[in-house]
Amino acid sequence: MLLQYNNLMSTQCNLVKCLQVYGLMGSVFALLTFACLGDSTAVADSLAEKWLSPAPSAAKKNPVASTQNSIAAGQKIYSKTCVMCHGKTGDADGPAVIELNIHPAKLSNPQLDTEPDGALFWKITTGKKPMPAYGKRLSETDRWNLINYIRTIPKH
Structure with a gap:
């Protein structure tokens, strides 16, 4: 169940409450204990941007070998589902x-x-x-193929 407070999602609400009650002791943000909601919300937004997966999920290994066929299949999926936001070259500059x-x-x-x-x-x-969640939109194999393609995007 998602909680909302002043248009904030539950994770942000938890972070804002934590910042307002405890601040970030021992840091330059300790003054946030007394800060207004807007300042606390800005810090909460920054902290909430860290999108971490659960440890068991992160430990899961890709069962699909990174072959030319897999990468080509992943590229096709990327072009249809990801390019609008992540951009053609993965630079987060899609239309x-x-x-x-x-x-x-x-x-x-x-x-x-x-x-x-x-x-x-x-x-x-x-x-x-x-x-969006692609768990029901793409098969497991398609998602692994997509990851194999993403791994080939040049990093800079």
Whole structure:
């Protein structure tokens, strides 16, 4: 069940409450204990941007070998389902970015290479607003093929 408070999602609500009650002791943000809701919300938004998958999901191994066929299948899926937001080259500059005022993950970021395949699989499966969940839209094999393709996007 999602809780909402002043148009904030439950995770943000929890972070705002935590920041207002406890602050971030021992840091430059300790003053947020007394900060107004707007300041606490800005910090909560920043912290909520860290999209972490559950440890068991992150540990899941890709059962689909990264072959030319798998990568080609993943590229086809990417072109149909991901390019509008993540862009042709994974630079988070697809046409929907400006139109919808969203900030998708930059798949060309070298940091993505540190993310386990299982974590990417979980994120693609469950989604996170505004990204839809693809667990029921794409087969497991399609999601793994998509990950194999994403791994080939040049990082810079």
